[in-house]
Amino acid sequence: MTDLADADHPWHDVAALNQLDPDFPTGVEVQGQKIGLFLLGETVHAVEDVCPHADALLSQGFQEDGVIECPLHAARFDIASGKCLNEIGQRDLQCFAVRVQQGRVQLQVPPAKAGA
Numbered sequence: 001m002t003d004l005a006d007a008d009h010p011w012h013d014v015a016a017l018n019q020l021d022p023d024f025p026t027g028v029e030v031q032g033q034k035i036g037l038f039l040l041g042e043t044v045h046a047v048e049d050v051c052p053h054a055d056a057l058l059s060q061g062f063q064e065d066g067v068i069e070c071p072l073h074a075a076r077f078d079i080a081s082g083k084c085l086n087e088i089g090q091r092d093l094q095c096f097a098v099r100v101q102q103g104r105v106q107l108q109v110p111p112a113k114a115g116a
């Protein structure tokens, strides 16, 4: 069962764990999808990187206390859950499965939805 799930959604190697900064997010791209990597404590979180409001990259925003603030108009999102914290953000962010293997950060990214 696990093998089939992995075949449908393979893991993508995106970064070295020791290159992630707890104060600054890292933007990566997998299968055409922009994804932000955030290091909270010892845990890496992967969240949709394009702000739903007007397409700014959240990985270029301001990270503090587990929250990312959009650099353009200050939409705020909880990094661990993707939850939108103020009205301008419009909706919650998609979160992606993360694993760390031998010091490498890997993501499972389902195909983008049509029109997304």
Ligand code: FES
Pocket: 051, 052, 053, 054, 055, 056, 070, 071, 072, 073, 074, 075, 088, 089
């Ligand atoms: S583009 Fe992010 S709040 Fe406007």
